[in-house]
Structure formats: C-alpha cells, structure tokens
Amino acid sequence: MAADTVIAPAPPAPVTSRAGLSPLARHLLLAVLALAAIVLLSMVVDPFTNVRLATVGYYLLAVAGLTVLTGLTGQVSLGHGAFMFVGAYTVALLVVYVPALPFWVDLLLAAVASGLAGALTGAAAARLTGPYLAGATLALAVGLPSVTQRFPDFLGGSNGLGFTVNSMPAGLAGTVPSTRWQAWVVWAVVLAALVLLANLTRGRVGRRLRAVRDDEVSAALAGIHVGRMKVFAFLVSAVCAGLAGGLQAFLLGTAAPGSFTPALSLSLLAAMVLGGVGSLWGALWGALALVFLQAGSEELTHALALGTDVSNNLPLAIYGLVLIGVVLAFPQGIHGIGRTLRTRLRPRRTPARTSADDEGEA
Amino acid sequence: MAEPPLLRVSDVTVRFGGLTALDRVSFTAGHGEVLGVIGPNGAGKTTLFNVVCGFQQAQEGSLRWRGQVLRGHSPHRLAALGITRTLQGLGLFGHCTVLDNVMIGADRHARTGGLAGFFGLRRTAREDRALRERAMAVLADLGIDGHRDALPGALPYGLAKRVALARALVAEPDLLLLDEPAGGLSEQDMEDLGSRVRHLAESMAVVLVEHHMDLVMKVCDRVVVLDFGRVIADGTPAQVQADPAVTEAYLGAVPRA
Numbered sequence: 001m002a003a004d005t006v007i008a009p010a011p012p013a014p015v016t017s018r019a020g021l022s023p024l025a026r027h028l029l030l031a032v033l034a035l036a037a038i039v040l041l042s043m044v045v046d047p048f049t050n051v052r053l054a055t056v057g058y059y060l061l062a063v064a065g066l067t068v069l070t071g072l073t074g075q076v077s078l079g080h081g082a083f084m085f086v087g088a089y090t091v092a093l094l095v096v097y098v099p100a101l102p103f104w105v106d107l108l109l110a111a112v113a114s115g116l117a118g119a120l121t122g123a124a125a126a127r128l129t130g131p132y133l134a135g136a137t138l139a140l141a142v143g144l145p146s147v148t149q150r151f152p153d154f155l156g157g158s159n160g161l162g163f164t165v166n167s168m169p170a171g172l173a174g175t176v177p178s179t180r181w182q183a184w185v186v187w188a189v190v191l192a193a194l195v196l197l198a199n200l201t202r203g204r205v206g207r208r209l210r211a212v213r214d215d216e217v218s219a220a221l222a223g224i225h226v227g228r229m230k231v232f233a234f235l236v237s238a239v240c241a242g243l244a245g246g247l248q249a250f251l252l253g254t255a256a257p258g259s260f261t262p263a264l265s266l267s268l269l270a271a272m273v274l275g276g277v278g279s280l281w282g283a284l285w286g287a288l289a290l291v292f293l294q295a296g297s298e299e300l301t302h303a304l305a306l307g308t309d310v311s312n313n314l315p316l317a318i319y320g321l322v323l324i325g326v327v328l329a330f331p332q333g334i335h336g337i338g339r340t341l342r343t344r345l346r347p348r349r350t351p352a353r354t355s356a357d358d359e360g361e362a
Numbered sequence: 363m364a365e366p367p368l369l370r371v372s373d374v375t376v377r378f379g380g381l382t383a384l385d386r387v388s389f390t391a392g393h394g395e396v397l398g399v400i401g402p403n404g405a406g407k408t409t410l411f412n413v414v415c416g417f418q419q420a421q422e423g424s425l426r427w428r429g430q431v432l433r434g435h436s437p438h439r440l441a442a443l444g445i446t447r448t449l450q451g452l453g454l455f456g457h458c459t460v461l462d463n464v465m466i467g468a469d470r471h472a473r474t475g476g477l478a479g480f481f482g483l484r485r486t487a488r489e490d491r492a493l494r495e496r497a498m499a500v501l502a503d504l505g506i507d508g509h510r511d512a513l514p515g516a517l518p519y520g521l522a523k524r525v526a527l528a529r530a531l532v533a534e535p536d537l538l539l540l541d542e543p544a545g546g547l548s549e550q551d552m553e554d555l556g557s558r559v560r561h562l563a564e565s566m567a568v569v570l571v572e573h574h575m576d577l578v579m580k581v582c583d584r585v586v587v588l589d590f591g592r593v594i595a596d597g598t599p600a601q602v603q604a605d606p607a608v609t610e611a612y613l614g615a616v617p618r619a
Contacts, residue, residue, distance in 0.1 A: 211466045215454070
C-alpha cells in the first residue's frame, strides 16, 4: 500500500450491485448460455468426445464441491471419491431394484444419501483439523469401496453393478444419439447445481464460510456457529460429489468399486489446486485438465508406441508435472493466470478494486 | 428499583489445574460507562474476557446480562446478545477484503436463512446491500473506507487495528470488549482511540483491557485492578492510582523504613 493512499484515502467507490439482476437471474442466465453452448458443441463432435464432454461435466461438479469445502472453509478432504461412490451406488441400486422410479428421482435420492454421508463425516470432521482430517477422509476413500466385497450379492462385488438407464424421451429416440443425450443430461444437472453453488458462495453464506476458514475465534465472535458451518460445508460438498457419482454411473451404465479408488480422490484434490483453489471457475479448468490432459497424454503414449510399463504411468507423470509447473508459476492455479494477466494489462486505475471484482467472480 | 447493570460478573472463579486464574471476581459494567481492567501480566485479564465471551467456562460464579443469568454461554451467541469483542492483535479474516471483514461483523443484522442463499433471491441481494451499506458507514466513520477492497495484510498495523474495531462496531453492540486496543499503535493513533472510546461510551458500555496506563486513566470512568486472579481495587482512576495495594501489585511491596 503506497504511503500517499494511507494519508489521503481514495474517495470510496459508490456502493452498487452489478446490473439490476438478482444473483439468481444472473447465474441462471450464465448457466442457460453455457448449456446452449454445450448442446451446440455436442452436435458437432463425435460420440466419443460427447462422453468426454459429459465426463468433464461430472468432474466439474465434484471439484466444485471440493472447492466449497477446501477453498471456502479450509477443510481438506482426501476422501471425496467415497461420496462419489455413495452417489453412484445409490443410482445403480435404484435403477436395478426400483426400475419404476424416473431417473431424476434416483439422482435426487443419490444427493440425499451422499448428503447424509457428508453430514456424518462433517460432524466427525468438525473436531479434526489439518492432517488428522485429511487422514480420516482418506480412510473413508480407502475403506468404503471395499463394502462391495462384503456384500457381493447385493452390491455386485468387484465387478459392480451394470444397468441401463432409459431416460431419453420417446420423441428423441432415434434422432439423438444416446451419448449426446447423456452429455445434455449431465450438463443440465451440473449447471443447475453450479447455479445454486454460485448463489451460495457469492452471498452471505460464502462470506461466513470464508470467515470460518480464516479465523475461527473471530468468526465465532461475529455470531457464526463454527462447527455447524463446517458440517454444512461438508454436506454441500458431499452432495456435489454424490451427484457427480450418480451422473458417472448414468453415463457409464455401471457402478464398480474400481472407479472410486483413493487415486480418484487425490485427482479431484489435484484438479482443484490446478484450477485454482476457492473459485468455481477454477473447478472448470481443473475438470478440463483432469479429462483432457489424461486423454491427451494417453494418445501421446499411444502414438509413441512405448512399452506398457511406460505408457501406463506416463499420463500420471505428465499430469503431475503440469500440476507442479502451474503451482510453481501461478500459485493461484489456472484461474490465477487469467487474473494475473488482467491486472497486469489493465491500466492501474484502482488496483485494489479490480482484484476484489475478480474475487467476486468466484 | 433501578435497572440492573448491563453486565454483572459475580464471584467468577476459574482454575486451571492447581492454578487459580480467577478468584471470586465480581464487577459490573453499565451503559454509558468505560470500564478499564488492568493488572500485571498473568493477573487473569484475558481469562476474564474469555469467561465473559464463553470461550472459558467458570467453575463457580455467574454472569448476568441485563439481569438474566447466562447459561450454556458460548461465543457464537454473543453477537446476538449485543456483545462484541476485539482480540489482542488483529484476528482479521486474512483472505477477505476489509469490506468483507466488516460485513461478516454485521452478520447479526441479517435474517434470511441458508435456503434463500442457495436460490439467490432478490431478498438476499437486498439484504446483502443493506449489510454493505452498514459496513461502509462504519468504515467511513473510522476514516478507512478508501481501503475497503484491500486485504488486511496489506494495511499498516494501525489501520488494520481500526478494521478490527469496525468489525466489532458494525454489529452495534451494547457492550464492547476491547482486548488491548492500543497495542502496537502510534502516539497519534492512541490519542484518536482515546477520544473514540469516549465517544462510543455515549451509546454503549465499553470494557477495556489495556497496558497503556495513561490511556486507561484518561478514558476510563472506573478501573478494576486484578492481581493473581483477585480484584484488588475497583474505583475511579484517581482512587485506584492512590491505592497502595495497586502500587504494590505493580512495583512489589514497598519496604517500610
């Protein structure tokens, strides 16, 4: 802070909200535009890319949930794969055993189930901090998928449960390829959830969550129930992961323990860091990186015709290297790159104000 | 019958194992009054604040707020009661802007629940705007509205200290607890703080723990002196200064010739 601004503070900018739109209207508008873009994109790409597009969608939701938890309340979870597991198996079980239910009810129940799991975990987690919390959630990621081995008849053992979801309206059957339809469904759910998340994090609740992250004593003195806030963050975050898991099951037509290894939980965390902690946009960049870096490096190893030992591990190594590179150069992740460039390019009008505006985009 | 004092602390005792941090401490704080709590290091001043704030439960004794005994007292309920506190040091939210810091302090004025927050209703936007206006008014009053978008870490200590005060004031408390508000302040800032505290006492009660004796003696209406967890003096600054027990606590026993 320059000395002259301390002595003579700049005149305060007028207190106004952007446009006349309510936060809901603004976020809805963005979501509708995004969905239109996805629909257009899905029309021009091949079915295989449509699956990838949908994969980006559900990873985006899972990473966004993690962003709420880690970015806003500072609780680290190494176990979000476990909540995806809960969501995926809820959908799978409902499709298999209660086929009469429409798919959207399955998804809703998956959200409820993972929310319950999240609230329980959060209640335990509110008493733990830092590495202890990380350890406890990691145990969840390691332990929960093995439940399927314990009940092989009910949960399908290590092969998991396979099924088909007939969600396509009769009118579209035959004219729209199923992968395209799946991409639409996934993104519609993801964008709807993101609208809610964006409303939440932009407003007062987001501010309260950030307060808990920065200083628990001061947050309590401001009237915030710190423990309740932490459990709430876990719940919201787990619902996002559960929905993501449910969407994954929908997309793949299967729920198997092999999809929910601890490595998945770690990738989600890495994607969040790569994209930029604390910003929902960061979750998008993270999810894109998670899917396309992996795909790109797999194609690369394929093209190079390397031995299986190398080709199996190279994608992970490339992902790791990119992660290290981005974090070293841009500690705020990929989203931080844009922010840094913008503040550098923009004439120094009111530097403090621009940074806060960007904060608001989160 | 006269109205009860805002805060009445009666016979509060806190022990940490064998150590008695507070020993039957009693005092009152009333509207329009500035009460100083002083004492040598380790006398129990911060423990006393922690009891009043619910961070620490007293083993014995009671707290009364507006005549009502506070049971199951916990920190997050304070703001709703109308009590706010600044911390030793800053305790600011380091990754939130100055404005956000103060808006979080204003949170007790907000009514809408979490569900409305999910749906970003116009109502929540309007309420947010009201909180922002409150926060801006307090920031302007303290002369730091120009720094609303700065992060606290970027501010000089004296200004950051004012942000912490703004966050406590924006809740419009009836009782303001200041824990070493002058720590690390310049001569000029301390002067400003003194006159501000006097001004604040017109609309609330202020209790302050402070080491700067000249400030305490200048702004306080009454001073409570703690030593080894006991109240050894309670009176006007002049009375306390003249009390030999206080001199002894600070300087040790005066050898008698």
